[in-house]
Amino acid sequence: MSVLGRLERLDRRWIFLAMFLVVSGPILYMGLTGKLFPEKVTATTQSVFDAVEAVPPGERVLFAFDFDPASAGELQPMATQLLRHCAARKLRVVCIALWPLGNNLAEDTITEVIHADFPQMRDGVDYVNLGFQAGQEQLMTLLTTNFRKGFPVDQRGRDTADLEILEGVRSVTDFPLLIDVGAGFPGSKEWVQYVVTGSGGKLRMVAGTTGVSTPQLIPYYPHQLAGILAGMKGAAEYESLVNAKIGGTPPPRYLEAQRRMGPQLFGHLLLVALIVLGNVIHFTRKARAAA
Amino acid sequence: MTRQRMTWIVLTVVFVGLLVARGFVGQGLGRVYVERGEVSLAKDGRSDQGEPVWRTVPRDQAEHAWITWSRVTPKAFAEAQAKEPGQDRVVLSWPRTVGLWLAALLTLAIFSFLYADNPAYKLSESIFVGVSAAYWMVVGFWETLVPKLFGAILPGTVKAMVQPSLKVPAFSPWAPGTWDAADPAFWPWMQQWGSMAIALVFGVMMLWRLMPRGGWIAGWPLAFIVGMTAGRRMVTQVESDLMAQAEATMQSVLPVTPGLSAWDLFWGTLPGILVLVGVVCCLCYFLFSVQHRGAVGGAARVGVWYLMITFGAAFGFTVMGRIALLAERVEFLLDDWLWLIDPNHLRS
Amino acid sequence: MIARQAVPLAIAIGAGLLMAVSYFLRPLGWMSESASEIFNVVSAIAFVLGAGSLLKANLSTISRRDRGWGYAAVTLGAFLVTLVVGMGKMGVNPSPSSPQAAWSGDQQTAETPFGWIYEFVLSPLSATMFALLAFFVASAAFRAFRAKNAGAAVLLVTAFVVLLGRTYAGVVLTDWMPGWASGLRLENLSNYLMGVFGSAGNRAILIGIALGVAATSLRILLGLDRSWLSREGGG
Numbered sequence: 001m002s003v004l005g006r007l008e009r010l011d012r013r014w015i016f017l018a019m020f021l022v023v024s025g026p027i028l029y030m031g032l033t034g035k036l037f038p039e040k041v042t043a044t045t046q047s048v049f050d051a052v053e054a055v056p057p058g059e060r061v062l063f064a065f066d067f068d069p070a071s072a073g074e075l076q077p078m079a080t081q082l083l084r085h086c087a088a089r090k091l092r093v094v095c096i097a098l099w100p101l102g103n104n105l106a107e108d109t110i111t112e113v114i115h116a117d118f119p120q121m122r123d124g125v126d127y128v129n130l131g132f133q134a135g136q137e138q139l140m141t142l143l144t145t146n147f148r149k150g151f152p153v154d155q156r157g158r159d160t161a162d163l164e165i166l167e168g169v170r171s172v173t174d175f176p177l178l179i180d181v182g183a184g185f186p187g188s189k190e191w192v193q194y195v196v197t198g199s200g201g202k203l204r205m206v207a208g209t210t211g212v213s214t215p216q217l218i219p220y221y222p223h224q225l226a227g228i229l230a231g232m233k234g235a236a237e238y239e240s241l242v243n244a245k246i247g248g249t250p251p252p253r254y255l256e257a258q259r260r261m262g263p264q265l266f267g268h269l270l271l272v273a274l275i276v277l278g279n280v281i282h283f284t285r286k287a288r289a290a291a
Numbered sequence: 292m293t294r295q296r297m298t299w300i301v302l303t304v305v306f307v308g309l310l311v312a313r314g315f316v317g318q319g320l321g322r323v324y325v326e327r328g329e330v331s332l333a334k335d336g337r338s339d340q341g342e343p344v345w346r347t348v349p350r351d352q353a354e355h356a357w358i359t360w361s362r363v364t365p366k367a368f369a370e371a372q373a374k375e376p377g378q379d380r381v382v383l384s385w386p387r388t389v390g391l392w393l394a395a396l397l398t399l400a401i402f403s404f405l406y407a408d409n410p411a412y413k414l415s416e417s418i419f420v421g422v423s424a425a426y427w428m429v430v431g432f433w434e435t436l437v438p439k440l441f442g443a444i445l446p447g448t449v450k451a452m453v454q455p456s457l458k459v460p461a462f463s464p465w466a467p468g469t470w471d472a473a474d475p476a477f478w479p480w481m482q483q484w485g486s487m488a489i490a491l492v493f494g495v496m497m498l499w500r501l502m503p504r505g506g507w508i509a510g511w512p513l514a515f516i517v518g519m520t521a522g523r524r525m526v527t528q529v530e531s532d533l534m535a536q537a538e539a540t541m542q543s544v545l546p547v548t549p550g551l552s553a554w555d556l557f558w559g560t561l562p563g564i565l566v567l568v569g570v571v572c573c574l575c576y577f578l579f580s581v582q583h584r585g586a587v588g589g590a591a592r593v594g595v596w597y598l599m600i601t602f603g604a605a606f607g608f609t610v611m612g613r614i615a616l617l618a619e620r621v622e623f624l625l626d627d628w629l630w631l632i633d634p635n636h637l638r639s
Numbered sequence: 640m641i642a643r644q645a646v647p648l649a650i651a652i653g654a655g656l657l658m659a660v661s662y663f664l665r666p667l668g669w670m671s672e673s674a675s676e677i678f679n680v681v682s683a684i685a686f687v688l689g690a691g692s693l694l695k696a697n698l699s700t701i702s703r704r705d706r707g708w709g710y711a712a713v714t715l716g717a718f719l720v721t722l723v724v725g726m727g728k729m730g731v732n733p734s735p736s737s738p739q740a741a742w743s744g745d746q747q748t749a750e751t752p753f754g755w756i757y758e759f760v761l762s763p764l765s766a767t768m769f770a771l772l773a774f775f776v777a778s779a780a781f782r783a784f785r786a787k788n789a790g791a792a793v794l795l796v797t798a799f800v801v802l803l804g805r806t807y808a809g810v811v812l813t814d815w816m817p818g819w820a821s822g823l824r825l826e827n828l829s830n831y832l833m834g835v836f837g838s839a840g841n842r843a844i845l846i847g848i849a850l851g852v853a854a855t856s857l858r859i860l861l862g863l864d865r866s867w868l869s870r871e872g873g874g
Binding site for chain 2: 013016019020023024027028030031032034070071072073074076100101103131132133134135137138141152153157158159161162192193194197198210211212214215219223224230231232233251252253255256259260263264267268271
């Protein structure tokens, strides 16, 4: 059988193996050497950074964890850096989740960032996790009129009416900034549709999204959405911005997204090579058949 | 023996061999350590709401005490051992170590589907389905139903067992004598209680679908869900995705910065013009009630080009997302489980 | 007939009109608030319904000894273990702020058995299931992504630009380009394609969907679209 014929009938498991190798190779290499690729920051990422910077210290921000472990590979580095950026700017963070497993990720992020690096932040005063609530977009609607009814109790069992961090919060528009890290429904798109657009510019929003959902959110930028972290690349760019802002040598766990740009690069190159190869086979066959 | 079975056996033997070898090289692999902590509490008066306030006290004076175990790095364990050999403050956690190995084996079981469908994959898939359904139900119960539904219907019980911070209203639906329309708290309570009573009724009706007969009863709460979704979506979609999007499209073509040179003005407004042209042309393509001829046909053809670029970019972004998810799982196997890399310096 | 058709129709129309009208008439806000609260609770009860349906389907598979009933038994076992551990808050310490209430503790932490199930079973399984897609995308791209015509070629080239432009490959391949042609560097080109052409295409799709959703919703509120009713309520 010719090379062309063999390639055409290539068992897909070889492609699977190639994908596994091109992803694990750079992870091993970067894990052992600690080398990273430099990041050029795009406008959508810079806008997210600027939006967080624009909130005065001491102000509250609402942070929605609308994802689950299935998307954590892409979104967790964003959530980590967004929370770290807020904490470094002395913003008071109110975490919520509209996905049942989002609450676990919120807890993990709080442990990883606030408990580890900002121990001076007080639970219920400087940050709080209000946990998960069902209701999807109708819950968002409820938050626009009565925030406390949406989240009557926090994750530690405290009545939200008693929490200092929520003093004076009547509706979601009492927060100047909404940060949503979202993987799908309900997520960034619904926040824009049900909450942000109707707020008449009172509430600004930035979103960290998966690569799959990014194209659907692009039309909202910059009018209805102040900034977007688009997939792993957006996470890596934002990570480099926050690390530069905080200064010093960042702890290695704050380089997670930049490390993942290694397997990302080789994975993309493999995809391009596979598509080119597939087309070469296709057109060579076609040319031979025509001849 | 089939070739596939032979391959499975060879792969498994090689893998287990490598794993055992890995266990004897360097620091070994796959262990989780925890640090012991203590919570000892005693009453320290009462708050303004009459609730007991608790403070940390020595263990022998505690009214409530328990041990906590928080995860620490292997490096912390090594340091604790170096400082005080045989200490029992930082120890190996067997439940979490077993969990870590289980997580790794489940990950490999799912990946084994790439070679061929097999019982290990099916087993993992079955576990996934069962655990997810129960997990969602438990989270929905404790996070939403307990504070909202039971908090309104059975406030005394919820306060005593789950949420001492809950403010129990002075009114009871079962004792009209407690009702006081002049009390400013009465009507909000009535509204809340009424809403939750309706929610409970709708919830029970919805669960009727599980019964062998009378499935139509579930149609009532379904109607409520359909109606609410339709009503709010109609408004928000028009406002957010029609009006605001049309406005954004028009705004981007209008030069807003005064004093620009013609050249800068051209380059500044070109993206906006391209977006406007693109939106109009794509909409022409979506217009199926008009024949795609003449100007509409031309615009629709331009629209197709725009859509091709849109889908090409979406494909690129999708690939980006999928590879990121794979990278995270491979990192878990190489770092957390096999300890082949240590990018976060948890062990060195 | 009234209970199966007329009442659900009235409920849907009433709830829909309330949500639509209350958006403009703020005095009706308290009614829409109540409706939203009911919706939230019903949504949480829907999780119970989903779990109940799974239980029913698997029990029926096991009792009939259908093909793969062993896996149904595993599903059932995993379901029941998670349910018992979670509903009973097994092994959960009370909240330090209110230790007098036995069930006041948070069980979604790593220390609890329920947290163990999340961390070591649910999370890896869910993440790996989705990670599989990377392999299938690669295989599908090799077999099916062909530049058979000009439109497909444009799609393919755009995909290349985005794939390369959103990694360091874009910088390596086109960083040599002079400043006046910087717009053609892959990383800038990929942003331009997504920000301008992709934005236009996606915006048109958004507008199309918005019109469709608004029209369908209106048909439901006017009682013209009863497809949901005949399927669910009429049975």
